[in-house]
Amino acid sequence: MAENNRPAAEPLQKGAQAAQMVRGAVKTGKAIAGAAKGAAAGGPYGAAAGFVWENRKVIGKIIIAVIAFMMIPIMLICMLPSIIFGGLTEAFSPKDPGTPILNSSAAIDSNLTEISTTVSTVLSEGMADILQSIETDYASCTADGKEIINPYESSPNFNANLFVAQYCSAKNEDYASVSIADMEKILRQNKDKLYSYTKKEEQRTVETVTVTVTVDASTGKEKTTETVTTSIEKWMVYTVSYNGEAYFADEIFHLTAEQKKLADDYAQNLSLFLGDSMFQSLPEGYQTIASLGTVRFTDGQTPVVYFNQLDERYASQPYGTDNIGGYGCGPTAMSIVVSSLTSDMVDPVEMAKWSYENGYWCSKSGSYHALIPAAAKAWGLPVEGCPASDGQKIVDALSNGKLVVAIMTKGHFTNSGHFIVLRGVKDGKILVADPASRDRSGMEWDLPLILNEASTHAAAGGPFWIIG
Template sequence: MPEEKSSQGSSPVEKGAQAANAVRGAVKTGKAIAGAAKGAAAGGPYGAVAGLVWGNRHLIGKIILITVFIMLLPVLFILMLPALIFGGLVDAFTPDDPTVPVLNDSAYITENMTDITNSVSGVLSEALEDILKEIEDDFASSTADQREIINPHENAPAYNANAFVSQFCASKNEDFESITFADMESTLRSAKGELYSYTSKEETRTRVETTVTVDSGTGKETETSTTVTEDWIVYTIVYNGEDYFADHVFHLDAEQKELSNNYAQNLSVFLGDGMFQRLPNGYEAIGSLGDIKFTDGDTEVVYFNQLDERYADKPYGTDDIGGYGCGPTAMAIVVSSLTEDIVDPVEMARWSYEHGYWASGNGSYHGLIPAAAEAWELPVEGCGKDGGQKISDALSGGKLVVALMDEGHFTNSGHFIVLRGVRNGKILVADPASYERSEQEWDLSIILDEAREGAAAGGPFWIIG
């Protein structure tokens, strides 16, 4: 085997990439990558090592090379993530400079993801235009008088690019070396006719038509009202969703679907946009809390709880609000408290989905918070974990602050809460998953310490109002 050389100043990622380059010949099947992805989802990078080695124990003589670099774990993200974002799995180096590991070139990865997202969005937009043309053709061939089109995707196609990337990579199975951006785009485009469908129903509507006549002699106006009956066709556009593509376009089997889900979750975490915002499996809804307002802070706050039986089992994309809807529920609290609109979690979840901020199986993309604030014309400003005084001043001034929390007092995974005021030097919160925690006072240091590191969209705090 050629001698591997490294300088003393080489970064762990550079050394790790060399290790990946050395052992890549041993990792030749999709199942090998599946083992790493499963391990990563279960136990982080060390879990990825365990998953890779255990899943390929018959190759242990070759895979053992990885253990030489066991402390150089960043390279394992190549095995934990869909290869497409790195431009392929086999080469761990950027194409422009074979000495620079892909993981050391964030601009390269960002460019890849931007191209992928733009491509998916473009294909979706084309598919939406196609389905609208189908509707026009269907109406033209009918005998109906009028038509109405209900299009929840008019403002922006709702999709999960991470899911498409992950499904495509998982579908390659043992042919993962052929993974390319062009191939994925071609696959999506060839099946764009399956992205959307529509339903239609016929109904009869009546309207009153008023006619004004003027007497030529007296100039007096006379109004005559006539009831007009019309036949209408109401069309509703349906996005068939990523699950449909998994079954009918990428044709994933059960094992590939599991791999795809692990890929998508790992990718969301790696990109820092969309993390695990979900309650543990087996959560229980609570009875209706009724109308609750907190008046003990600087701003009167309308409170909603995602576990309230009125909202818990309502849809958030293909998930539900009870398990995954802390983001929409937090913004329902903010919008209902700072504007004249009362927007409940169901309405906010629908808005989030329709505008592309639902992250399948993960909760919400972090961009939901500033986007919803701006949609309801509320000033919003991102703030980092070093902005404790700024947060306190904002709360004392009557503003609200959405915080993205990591593992700790508020969650064991990820969770959006609302900071709603200051009392006795302590922080008051509106926790979308706990009325009990919402009645307590909290040290600001706890909230700052447990806020999410590396949150996207300007977080982990957003000052609103």
């Protein structure tokens, strides 16, 4: 009992700072459910959970003040990784000293940029290493040629929220050592686990064209003759794979099952708070629907083929180790786009398979945002990212018969993250194709509502992608 009776000035100060940090940040209340799940996980965990329990009597007083401001449990603040929000020891950031950290977009964005840059840098180094390994392997074989299939050639895909969450969970009670530099050190020490590759040998028929130019002696004119010869060559085909955040949990951070659960809830809290829509999943207990058959919308500028991820034909089909019904809004949205704008009829099952095989599936999170431009390009469709600040550009694109994929955050379309397709304009309203709702797909929507509920931290050029 003596340990718990020590002076409470320091924890009280930290708790008061935490309360000050959240004053007025009503948007944080979006994550209450996720925080409750995380708190229920119990056991060893990172950030300041140990501090909260040890000083629960003092914090009980702080909770009253916090609830008065926000109706949000103090545990949520403890669940937010200190490398993004500055922890409980500092209410204000030097980057924005006039605003509490949780309310400061400048401070949060600065930290997020540093984290993303750090992770991206290490991933790029890991990619360079794996490509060098491929070159070394190829040099030691007798193949006539090689092909490298690398979905991450243009940029790496990663869920920064889950990286941070797994790292913080791995720290157990050592929350004082949490830092971007420490996380970077751990990742860099394990670069060899970031990517892997598979290889297979193929026999390919190669055509060689020989051009012969001769001069006609009687006319003095040149005559060109082409000779085509074929040969069989041995090729090595290498496919690069990103081992994924789930692999990091096991092989880099060595998380227990309890820590993995906490990390997932941790990351969802962050995604909800930041509005980045990195988690795209339907609530537990969702219901599938009877087969819709063939559905086409013809009330917009472009006829649109509609698919629904909850359709009994698709819902239980695999999306990586998840399923399309719970996590497949991204592939379903792109099946709508591709089937509407090309001659190919691509259903959600085929698109989910393509997304998984090409590295755009993110375990228990849905899809990396890069799926949208990548799938568009793979089917030969022009694609251009667009910010939420350029609503007129979106309207113009729709008016000209293009489709727009949007990544949405909590609001009318989702409780977390969700891809939808904007399919036209009618009487000043926006028409949509919502992969999870036939009813919402038949409604007309105000553009400001869609712009306001779009992701604020989308990757890969989002939150809107103009296609066609």
